[in-house]
Amino acid sequence: MAGASLVCLLIGLLFLAFQVKAIFSAQLEQEYISLVLEAVDRAESARSAAIAWQPPSGDAGSYPDGYRRARVELAARLATLDALVNASPSRAPPLPRAVLSPAAGFDAASTALDTASAYWRAERERVSAAMRARISRVADTLIVLSAIVFGVLVTALGMYAKRNRQLAGMSHEFEYAALHDAMTGLPNRRKLFAALGETAARSHGVPSPGKIAVLYMDLDGFKRVNDTFGHRIGDEFLIAVSKRFRESVRTGDVVARIGGDEFAVLVRTFASDAELSTIAQRLIACVSQTDEQMGLGVVRASIGIASFPDRVADYWRLVAAADETMYQVKRNGKNGFAFAVRPASE
Structure with a gap:
């Protein structure tokens, strides 16, 4: 029984090691996704500024300097986002090259940004769900391993507790004897x-x-x-x-x-x-x-x-x-x- 318990314990520890490794990998992936989403947020802020500076309908021929600067900023943010996406450890849809230039159409750039935002937010939810599932499996495995360890060690712990009580009793008796008169029981x-x-x-x-x-x-x-x-x-x-x-x-x-x-x-x-x-x-x-x-x-x-x-x-x-x-x-x-x-x- 002890041998079978030991084998189960080793298998469980090996499974835990793989799960913990997967959790750390998922955590790193989640941190990378957070970096990408931060770039998405900055690009969306630049897009909001461009929308605020965009001339009203009918004045399309004259763009104010604020709008042009906002479009340049949006293009720079999209380029940074594209660099992060291309460096992703997992395959991810890249941004169209046509939207990375300040001269690109605003609607196309905006659509590409919305597509990237939706994809990476969905990725964040997927990775979070996978981490929760792995953590749940780790918790279940720990419960099983704890039961196995408890079953193996309960006898030894019982013997240790019994011996500890005996030693504590002897220690108390020695301490009492050292501080009290043996005949009358009064303190000495x-x-x-x-x-x-x-x-x-x-x-x-x-x-x-x-x-x-x-x-x-x-x-x-x-x-x-x-x-x-x-x-x-x-x-x-x-x-x-x-x-x-x-x-x-x-x-x-x-x-x-x-x-x-x-x-x-x-x-x-x-x-x-x-x-x-x-x-x-x-x-x-x-x-x-x-x-x-x-x-x-x-x-x-x-x-x-x-x-x-x-x-x-x-x-x-x-x-x-x-x-x-x-x-x-x-x-x-x-x-x-x-x-x-x-x-x-x-």
Whole structure:
């Protein structure tokens, strides 16, 4: 079947080549006809000028200079037309030699011009019809060849599409794995910084850019969970609290696991510190509720909050500033939150 399809394809391509060659030849012929018809139009314009200058009946003995010049122009135009007709690549009826002189009779010259005009306009229609017919045959052949090619390649295309989907799925899985924490499914540190860069880029150049904030969180007492209850319980706690974190933040914000028992939340836009305080309180409540649900009684949360541009001049330092502030909370008694203070030097 593949061999027969290939033979049909080659025959069809050969037929197309001949048809395309014929179309180009017809196009050249049509362009030549257009040149001849342009000469016809110029000759008809000269004839119209001669008619305009032709003396009225009864004054045939005296021809004005304008009429004589128009007849000379008409003769020159007819000579140019005759030269084009004689140079035609296909046989065409020539103009009578007698009408090429200014002294020729006006009626004879006019009749010869009308005959040439009718012939070449008919030729233009004939060549145009032939071109349309050939183009139609080319279109039909292309449809048939397309069907043959489709029939031959459909299996290969199907296999390629299947393989491409598999590769795309693998690529998506690799990309997801590179940007997310394997255990909790939360974005990782790399994804957090990418989201931070995207958020800052959208705000760049905006007349009134929004404020950005990062809440950095450490789970107080989590080490005791692993030491006392085992790492399995510790992993279950991290998975459960991560789910609560996702449900507590807004749709546009990003909650990420930085590593171990440390998490961060990127707040893409906010209006006031009170809004950030509410988010921090919700996160602390998520930790407390998870601890209570699992009956551990040891895990709480310390959160540092840094915001750009009011507290941190460079948005790339948001995570570091929030991390430093979080350790201040831990030193001051844990289980709470605090805002970063902008250094006096800034």
